[in-house]
Amino acid sequence: MRLGVLAAAVIGFTGMQALAQAPASSSSASLKTEDDKAIYALGLSIGRSIKIFDLSPAEIEIVKKGLTDSLTNAKPAVELDTYGPKLQALAKGRQEKVGQKFLEDAAKEKGAVKLPSGIIFKELKAGTGASPKATDTVKVNYRGTLTNGTEFDSSYKRGEPAEFPLNGVIPCWTEGVQKLKVGGKAQLVCPAKQAYGEQGSPPTIPPNATLVFEVELLGIGGQGADVPRATPEPKK
Template identity: 85%
Template sequence: MRFGMLAAALLGLAGMQAQAQGAAAQGQAQLKTDDDKTIYALGLSIGRSVKVFDLSPAEIEILKKGLTDSLTNAKPAVELETYGPKFQALAKARGEKVGQKYLEEAAKEKGAVKLPSGMIYKELKAGTGASPKATDTVKVNYRGTLTSGVEFDSSYKRNEPAEFPLNGVIPCWTEGVQKMKVGGKAQLVCPAKLAYGEQGSPPTIPPNSTLVFEVELLGIGGQGADVPRAQPAQPKK
């Protein structure tokens, strides 16, 4: 969800005022009906969309106040027209901070190697075959998550390995997969600059996101030609 859309969603929730006030009176959410569960899922969606801000407990309370004031038509404490345009800058600053901390911790893990580009490579299972070149087509299974652990893509869930030119995907993959051997599995922790940068890949990948991939190299070139060709879900733009 883009930040302009997020603002619209928060303001547009005024129609749910009665439900929100009723839940507050009960002290906790009561998920009895399908509508209750859908509204709760809406809360989950909004929560995921603001994870990039890495809010502290005190800041979460401030966010709750803004949401409550919108739902109850209370007088806003600040003007949305003034502070709404600052969403992107705050998201960028917070995202960079969270990403850098995650990269530093990932680099400390046993077996992890920090490459000159800034990506963290960790072999999970040694392969025995050849290593691909950047110009090769590779066949892989993979799973991609945000640093929060939210999964945004998985060939395993589709039950269909992906096959694509290695120089046609994000730089982190181009570099990291070349270090693998067929039959091997590795974790690639990708700084935002080697993934989707300031643009992100809405709605699943926020701007300035550090990404974590588990990649299993199944084949190179003509190996595994029986597997349907498919572009990776997050190709380089």
């Protein structure tokens, strides 16, 4: 994530928070024009993207102070050239901390198994068929979410199962789906290194994100390579 994107996100998120805490005249009831609604949607979008920082209420106030000082041309408390470049490392550290805590909690759930790679596998429904090999093509239904519950992809919503070679997807899937039998369903909690890593998959999956998938194995074999993506495919 580049500094410019992070800085813009901080400003946008802070502005959204300021609107949320403003008097009633700034509430959703006052969004009368299309421009008002579009600008509010901008705040929502940026607010969701800045969740990568996992800001506390006190930290949100600090960010709001920075925004206010910038907009009023007040003397900044710190030099942006010095501390702006630290944003990327801050975001990475926060995501890793949140992801590690989530993985630890997931591993404690009843029926959960921590694999050597760090993936947390939890069977939700036992299958009765065969298990696929990494070189097989599989047909699945799945739902993917961030650790905060935000859904970023779902074959159920698209109304069509996905079909792809198992060795052509993220490592978490390659390893985890091999543990399923046809007809079975499992939850896969994927550490960032076993998912999209430090790059993430913008705009819906941030860098260093731990991901949660519910995967249902429908079949083995067949044609196609509909690899799980960060965003749903457009309807035809």
